[in-house]
Amino acid sequence: MKVISLICAALLSMAANAQSWPHKPVRFIVPFAPGGATDIAARMLGEKLSQVWGQSVVIENRAGAGGALGAAEVARAAPDGYTLFFPSGSVMTANQHVYAKLNYDPERDFVAVTNVVSGPQVLVVPASSPYRAVSSGEGGPDGSPISPGSSRSSSGSVGCRARCRIRS
Numbered sequence: 430m431k432v433i434s435l436i437c438a439a440l441l442s443m444a445a446n447a448q449s450w451p452h453k454p455v456r457f458i459v460p461f462a463p464g465g466a467t468d469i470a471a472r473m474l475g476e477k478l479s480q481v482w483g484q485s486v487v488i489e490n491r492a493g494a495g496g497a498l499g500a501a502e503v504a505r506a507a508p509d510g511y512t513l514f515f516p517s518g519s520v521m522t523a524n525q526h527v528y529a530k531l532n533y534d535p536e537r538d539f540v541a542v543t544n545v546v547s548g549p550q551v552l553v554v555p556a557s558s559p560y561r562a563v564s565s566g567e568g569g570p571d572g573s574p575i576s577p578g579s580s581r582s583s584s585g586s587v588g589c590r591a592r593c594r595i596r597s
Contacts, residue, residue, distance in 0.1 A: 450510065454485040457515045458506075460499025462492040470546045471515040488515075494528070496520035501532035504539070514539065 455478070459471045468490060475486035491499035500520050506512035521535045533539075554560050 451482055451484045453511060454487050455482070455510075456512045457486060457488050458499045458503050458512060459488055459490050459515045460492065460496035460520055461490065461517070463490050466548075467515065467517050474515075474545060495524055497524055497528060497531055497533070500524075500535075500538075504533035513542075515545070 457471050457475055459468050461467050468488070471488050475488050479486045491502055493499075496516055496519065500514065500516060503512055503514040521539065524531060525535060552563065
C-alpha cells in the first residue's frame with residue numbers, strides 16, 4: 430500500500446509540474462524590426478497565449494542580417510521552452526543559401542512546432558503601369574516578352590541573391 434501511495438504521489442507531482450508550465454514569462458524572439466507582418470503576427474499570438482497560459486509572453490525584436498541575428502540568439506538559448514523563435518520562412522529556408530556563414534543551422538538547431546501564419550506573396554506594379562499580368566506577353570520595359578518563371582530584377586533582393594547563389 431505504501432508503494433502505491435508513493436507512486437500516486439509521484440504521478441501527482443509530475444502532473445502538477447507539467448501543469449505549472451509556464452511558470453515565468455515566455456519570450457518570442459522575432460528576427461525583424463517592430464511593425465512588420467512577422468512582428469504583428471507574433472504579438473497577436475502572444476496576446477492570445479498570455480490569456481490561455483495566464484503568463485506573460487514577451488515579444489523581443491532582434492533584427493539584423495536577414496533574421497540571422499535573432500535565429501542565432503535562439504539557437505544559443507537554454508532549451509527550456511521559455512525562448513521561442515517566430516521567424517518568417519526565409520530565415521529557415523533561404524538564409525543558408527544567401528549567406529556564406531550562419532551562426533545557426535536551420536536543420537540542426539530548430540524543430541518546427543506548428544505553422545502559425547501562411548499567406549500569399551503577390552507581385553504588384555504601380556497603378557499607373559501599363560502591365561496587368563505577367564503572362565500577358567506585353568513585354569518588359571525594353572520590349573522583350575515577360576513570361577512566368579522569368580525574373581526581371583535590378584535590386585539585390587533576398588530572392589535574387591538566393592537564386593544567384595544556387596546557380597553558381
